[in-house]
Amino acid sequence: MAASVTDVQAGRRITTEAGDALESIIGSVQGAASEMQRIARDVRTLADGAGRIVASAQSIAQSAHDSASGSQGMAASTARVTEAILQVSATSEETSASAEEVSASTEELSAQSEELAATATAMRQLAESLERSMARFRLA
Secondary structure, eight states, X not given: OHHHHHHXXXXXXXXXXXXXXXXXXHHHHHHHHHHHHHHHHHHHHHHXXXXXXXXXXXXXXXXXXXHGGGOHHHHHHHXXXXXXXXXXXXXXXXXHHHHHHHHHHHHHHHHHHHHHHHHHHHHHHHHHHHHHHHHTTOOO
């Protein structure tokens, strides 16, 4: 009987340690999720800035095109500017897509953090229940 009590106590300690470790992991995951959310906001800000750059570049390209109407050489230059603008626009779209992916990953991490928290709570409750049950078998 004493061996069983010792085993139960060891099991309780292990369960408590596992619960503490899970809480530590959850804290780390939540910290990472917060950092990813901050990164996602920064990426969105960069994408917005790139969009403004594209709009400005398009305006410049239009002005360059208007100025180049009398010269074939200027027209070729405008084509290069337009091509550069399209490249910036494509990059902006890629950045925006990346921001959406980061945001989705952040949401997924947040859900996993909540799940880990629930598991840790359940394990702690199980340890407490085990301790109460064990108390009935203590030898005087």
